[in-house]
Amino acid sequence: PARPLPTHAPMTQFAAADGQLLIGGLPLEHLAARVGHTPCYADDRALLTGRVGELRAALPAAVKLHYAMKANPMPAVVGLLAGLVDGIDVASAGELKIALDAGADPHEISFAGPGKRDGELRQAVAAGVLVNLESFREVGVLAAVSAELDMPARVAVRVNPDFELKGSGMKMGGGAKQFGVDAEEVPRLLADIGAAGLQFEGFHLFAGSQNLKAEAICEAQQKSWALARRLADCAPAPIRFLNLGGGFGIPYFPGEQRLDLAPISANLAELAARTATEMPATELVIELGRYFVGEAGVYVTRVIDRKISRGQVFLVVDGGLNHHLSASGNFGQVIRKNYPVAIGNRMEATGRETERESASVVGPLCTPLDVLAERMDLPAAQPGDLVVIFQSGAYGASASPQAFLGHPAVVEVLV
Numbered sequence: 001p002a003r004p005l006p007t008h009a010p011m012t013q014f015a016a017a018d019g020q021l022l023i024g025g026l027p028l029e030h031l032a033a034r035v036g037h038t039p040c041y042a043d044d045r046a047l048l049t050g051r052v053g054e055l056r057a058a059l060p061a062a063v064k065l066h067y068a069m070k071a072n073p074m075p076a077v078v079g080l081l082a083g084l085v086d087g088i089d090v091a092s093a094g095e096l097k098i099a100l101d102a103g104a105d106p107h108e109i110s111f112a113g114p115g116k117r118d119g120e121l122r123q124a125v126a127a128g129v130l131v132n133l134e135s136f137r138e139v140g141v142l143a144a145v146s147a148e149l150d151m152p153a154r155v156a157v158r159v160n161p162d163f164e165l166k167g168s169g170m171k172m173g174g175g176a177k178q179f180g181v182d183a184e185e186v187p188r189l190l191a192d193i194g195a196a197g198l199q200f201e202g203f204h205l206f207a208g209s210q211n212l213k214a215e216a217i218c219e220a221q222q223k224s225w226a227l228a229r230r231l232a233d234c235a236p237a238p239i240r241f242l243n244l245g246g247g248f249g250i251p252y253f254p255g256e257q258r259l260d261l262a263p264i265s266a267n268l269a270e271l272a273a274r275t276a277t278e279m280p281a282t283e284l285v286i287e288l289g290r291y292f293v294g295e296a297g298v299y300v301t302r303v304i305d306r307k308i309s310r311g312q313v314f315l316v317v318d319g320g321l322n323h324h325l326s327a328s329g330n331f332g333q334v335i336r337k338n339y340p341v342a343i344g345n346r347m348e349a350t351g352r353e354t355e356r357e358s359a360s361v362v363g364p365l366c367t368p369l370d371v372l373a374e375r376m377d378l379p380a381a382q383p384g385d386l387v388v389i390f391q392s393g394a395y396g397a398s399a400s401p402q403a404f405l406g407h408p409a410v411v412e413v414l415v
């Protein structure tokens with residue numbers, strides 16, 4: 001018997017009414033009129049708020065939630081999340097500015113990244129945020145800046161662990177990496193930090209990203225905790241923060257299912273209990289990017305042309321990889337797969353017969369890489385219709401080459 005083809009996880013986070021997808025409660029055509037421009041990204045405020053609430057309800061209360069804002073640095077989104085989560089993780093002085101403007105508490109901002117410039121480190125110390133040290137060089141710069149500003153730099157050590165996160169979309173720890181300091185070098189770095197008089201506050205471990213396997217995430221958390229526990233014996237001060245990383249994935253492609261939080265919650269509860277007895281001054285932190293924002297956002301483009309080439313339907317839309325590199329398959333994917341896609345003004349309505357067809361959605365750029373959907377089963381669409389790419393709230397506009405081919409910039413709204 002033929003096995004059924006894998007399908008996308010249902011995008012039930014968005015309702016539809018009268019054939020229109022609802023974003024922030026607004027019918028899509030109405031929203032497009034309000035924005036006044038396609039293409040646009042729209043993030044749903046209620047879904048963002050709901051996601052934080054669901055995580056808080058699912059995970060132990062002792063675990064602090066940080067938002068890794070590189071996933072979606074739109075100021076309105078960061079402003080909303082800053083009021084909901086426990087801290088913001090930034091990776092440049094530019095992101096630091098957005099987080100501070102959003103009203104995030106500097107004590108709960110941490111700054112990571114492999115190539116922090118001297119000027120960025122100076123800004124971080126002046127702002128009073130925690131710097132996740134990623135090299136021996138940064139100790140010297142921070143010591144000089146601390147003396148100059150008469151403010152001791154708050155530092156944690158980002159550890160490149162001696163293990164990898166299994167089944168991760170992007171590995172960012174283990175083996176030889178540009179991120180963090182190799183675990184075996186950390187005792188020497190801790191001695192330097194003590195000698196330089198920096199204010200040591202904890203460890204940061206981030207093994208990888210986009211993981212849908214709860215067991216793999218639990219295993220990485222266990223190993224990270226054990227490594228930090230060992231390294232704590234060499235630390236110049238008690239550990240106040242232990243950032244165990246994140247890596248929680250969301251379903252993008254056919255056959256992928258939503259992450260099961262229950263085993264992760266049980267695992268974190270066990271680690272929180274051990275922390276309370278063995279490292280009582282320590283707060284456990286997890287940092288998530290796409291898990292907070294990815295499912296709450298859509299990318300909306302309008303069909304400019306409908307072409308048929310040798311029997312295949314192409315819907316040519318007004319934006320593509322210039323705004324949404326991830327959905328085109330060119331942001332880390334090895335094999336191109338389709339994001340979930342809908343014709344947002346032709347959503348299935350009960351009792352209405354919708355003609356369906358196999359169609360490819362391509363952008364207006366003169367490159368064969370500019371593909372948003374390849375041979376998908378979609379309601380038959382015409383010029384003027386709105387194509388929606390789901391799971392687009394993370395790694396969208398800010399992760400895309402907007403200047404490529406000189407098309408208009410995308411508009412981003414929080415609804």
Ligand SMILES: *Cc1c(COP(=O)(O)O)cnc(C)c1O
Nearest residue numbers: 068071206209210247288289290
């Ligand atoms: C990118 C990054 C994140 C966020 O990753 P997501 O997959 O979006 O959750 C978290 N921490 C660090 C250190 C990162 O570099």
